[in-house]
Amino acid sequence: MNGIRARLRSGRRKATTGAASPRVEYAVFLFESTQGAIKAERALLRAGLSIKLIPTPRQLSSDCGTALRCDWSDVDRATEALRLARVSFASVHQIKDQL
Amino acid sequence: MRKIYLDNAATSWPKPGQVTDAVLHFMRDVGGSAGRSGHSLAVEAGRIVYDTREALATLFNVPDPLSIILTSNATAAINQALFGLLQPGDHVVTTSMEHNAVMRPLRYLESKGVLLTVVPCSPDGRLDVTDLEAALRPDTRLVVLNHASNVVGTVLPVADVGRLTASRGIPLLVDAAQTAGARTIDVQEMHIDLLAFTGHKALLGPQGTGGLVIGTRIDPARLVPLIRGGTGSRSEFEEQPEFLPDRYESGTANGPGIAGLGAGVKYVLERGIADIREHESRLTEQLIQGLQGISAVRVYGSGDASQQTATVSFNIHGLESSEVAQRLDDEFGVLCRPGLHCAPSAHRTIGTFPRGTVRFGLSVLNTAEEVEAAIRAVKHIARGARQQEGH
Secondary structure, eight states, X not given: OBOXXXXXXXXXXXXXXXOOOSSEXXXXXEXXXXXXXXXXXXXXXXXXXXXXXXXXXXXXXXXXXXXXXXXXXXXXXHHHHHXXXXXXXXXXXXXXXXX | OOOEEOBTTTSOXXXXXXXXXXXHHIIIIIOOOTTSSOSHHHHHHHHHHHHHHHHHHHHHTOSOGGGXXXXXXXXXXXXXXXXXXXXXXXXXXXXXXXXXXXXXXXXXXXXXXXXXXXXXXXXXXXXXXXXXXXXXXXXXXEEEEESXXXXXXXXXXXXXXXXXXXHHXXXXXXXXXXXXXXXXXXXXXXXXXXXXXXXXXXXXXXXXXXXXXXXXXXXXXXXXXXSOOOOSBSTTOSSOOOSTTGGGOOSOOOHHHXXXXXXXXXXXXXXXXXXXXXXXXXXXXXXXXXXXXXXXXXXXXXXOGGGBOSEEEXXXXXXXXXXXXXXXXXXXXEEOEEEOTTOHHHHHHHTOTXXXXXXXXXXXXXXXXXXXXXXXXXXXXXXXXXXXXXX
């Protein structure tokens, strides 16, 4: 996993623009605690989103060992679903994976 | 001889099958350490822990499951709350019906300069809220009381106390060891700021489980952690994290126990507190009436099943409680707890110190047949005691 494009604290995010590339774009949410990450997983699954808990990419943070990943195209839906479920997150990052 | 287990006020047994299954499933198929590592089995362990928190949040009407701290029992939760909040010079109010889980930490804190007022209860274990109100002072930092007595089952008016403490801005700590899973507990409606509960009694979970609900009016910065250490989060820092639940949950979690607790809470939620209470109340009434019908037996407490949990204390005239308990076990397979039940102050209040009582603690899994057999056994022992006395 490489190509970290955005890193903002306090739950805000910044989308980056660029030329279309043959790579998959993910949003990675970070949390203070693992239990917070699992709370988010439960909320997003209930909201019908396709997500996955992953070990936190080392380049991002060591706040907590578990992060949550979804397609970058779902980042707005996910952020809104977390807000509705009152789940706080530390930050969200755009990551591009080489195909 | 088939055992009749009536020691549920100490720890409930048997447990529903799904509790045992959940413990076994964790031990056999999950096994990871919740919050440590990011691999799939550690995450699965974390999910099980979270699901237990969420079930507890539903049961106690806690807005955020992450504000429920999982501990090894109610005693650990009460100690966290008391030692975390109280400083020398602070005033704290409690009642004379408390268990030593509350009384011993308070007496220790008193020796270190905390000011303690113990509000007396009536001989049947009731608290008059106006007595508690009269004990409040401008420097009162905390009110702590049990939801129901572990000796006579008398339920204290927690909602009334909560209204009072909330109106005065005083935090309220409730020891729900005897009621969590048996009575309705709504931390918001009852204005409970700190709720200490155990997992192995009416919540039907394994021993070694329990927790502390940290209410929204409690500032974690002012509730000092009793235990500090590894949390799996903020690993680069040598200072304890401030966020919940990690601030109060250092060290590896009791995964199998918490899995079982989650299954116990789900059993309670599915069956419903109303149904559990109705069943226990019917058995309690049967037990009280049966015991009161034996002439040499004195039953303590309110005598009214609707005013208490399924815990009933009694004595047989002329016999020590320990002797009665031993004969009940040896001759009838009835298992109960004699003595002072770790609550000397409560026994002083009801007039049974230092003699103690025989305590029958029922659970939702007991039956009317078991209660009937226990009453018959007491009757048999009491008749023998009277005949001996007659000679």
